Amino acid sequence: MKEKIYQRLIELTNGQTSSNILMKFAKSGYSKKFIRSYSKLYGINIEEVSKKMEQFQSLHDFFTRELKMEVRPIDENPTILVSPVDAKLEAFGQIKDQLILTVKEKPYSLVDLLGSEQAAKRYDKGQYIVFYLSPADYHRMHSPVDAYVEKQYILGKKSFPVNQVGLEYGKKPISHNYRMVSELVYGDNKHAAFIKVGATFVNSIVLTNTLKEWKKGEEVGYFSFGSTVVMLFESETVAFLENVKQGQAIRMGEAFAIMV
Numbered sequence: 001m002k003e004k005i006y007q008r009l010i011e012l013t014n015g016q017t018s019s020n021i022l023m024k025f026a027k028s029g030y031s032k033k034f035i036r037s038y039s040k041l042y043g044i045n046i047e048e049v050s051k052k053m054e055q056f057q058s059l060h061d062f063f064t065r066e067l068k069m070e071v072r073p074i075d076e077n078p079t080i081l082v083s084p085v086d087a088k089l090e091a092f093g094q095i096k097d098q099l100i101l102t103v104k105e106k107p108y109s110l111v112d113l114l115g116s117e118q119a120a121k122r123y124d125k126g127q128y129i130v131f132y133l134s135p136a137d138y139h140r141m142h143s144p145v146d147a148y149v150e151k152q153y154i155l156g157k158k159s160f161p162v163n164q165v166g167l168e169y170g171k172k173p174i175s176h177n178y179r180m181v182s183e184l185v186y187g188d189n190k191h192a193a194f195i196k197v198g199a200t201f202v203n204s205i206v207l208t209n210t211l212k213e214w215k216k217g218e219e220v221g222y223f224s225f226g227s228t229v230v231m232l233f234e235s236e237t238v239a240f241l242e243n244v245k246q247g248q249a250i251r252m253g254e255a256f257a258i259m260v
Contacts, residue, residue, distance in 0.1 A: 023060070023204070023224070031059035038062070042136035064139055064206075064222045072138075074217035074253040079187075081145045081238065081257040082216060083250045084194065085229055086138040087131035092244055095126050095232070113230070114181060114193065115155045122191055123232045127240065129256070131229040140222040141196065141229065142252050143214035147186040154180050180205050184214070187259050193232040196221065217253055236260060 025031055035056055039046055046053060048071040056062040075082050095110065110120035133139060155178070178198040185191055196205045204224030214220060238257040243250070250256060 026060040026063070026224070027058050029058060032057060034059055035062045042134075044136055048138075060224060063135075064224060066140065067138055072251060072253045075255040076216075077255070078146070079259045080255045081259070082142075083131065083252050083254050083256050084142050084144045084220075084231075085131050085133055085140075086251050087133050087229070087249075089244060089246065089248045089250055089256075090130040090132040090228070091246070092129040092240060093127070095123055095128055097125075110232070113179075113195065114232075115153070119181075119183075119193075123193065123234060125235045127233040127235075127238055127257075129231050129240070129244070131231075131250070133223065133227050133229070138252065139224075139227075140208075140252075141220050143209075143216055143218050143220050144194070144231065145184070145186045145192075145214075146216050147184040147192070147214045149182055149212050149214060150185050150191075151183040152180065154178070178205075180207075182220075187237075190237045190259065191234050192237075193230075195230040195232070196223070197228040197230065198223070233257075 035053060038044075038059060039053070039062070048067050050066040050068050053062075056065070110123060111117050114120050180196045182194040182196070183191065184194055198205055205221060205227075206224070207221040209218065209220040237260060239260050240257050241255055243254070244256050
């Protein structure tokens, strides 16, 4: 019953009008008044931020803030993959038979997530990892590895919440939300999918790097609101490190996997 009520309430409010109102307010000069209380509410470390608080022009400007370069060192080992975002590790593991991954005890089909059976088959019996970005997190995305962007495409139309309640009661938001898929080639012709999932009514995934070549640690884009990144790897191409644990916080640039 809770799941049905939640889904219905979200569907009633998740439209173009509500999305436009939310984004318009966040980008308005009036929203600047809420920046300091927002940072206190979420315990954001303003010492890491590249600008002074009074230099931000809106709440959206602060939400998509840049950090000082030295506060997120990048693991330079060429065989190491680093976290593309500041996040909590929501789920990880092996992709099961019938191309299934599991988040919050819900099965997700890779065919739904990637949009085609052909794209999904590449990751059969491979590995997956889900990074959840809360409203408190730094919301810029960075390349997890030196890679070539083989293909990039968009799926989905609307974005439902991907927070704890959304994942538990929503209609599989990870595979149905608006999302951008980047198919990467790295290492010795290994393949990975880097999936950026929109959230909270606003389909705002902005690319800041449109080049085909990505360098590990360089910025590639940002989210306008809290969201999720999913990464998929082919079978027997990576091994997760010991710091990869359910609910573990991870920072952009920290190692999470090694090529095998």
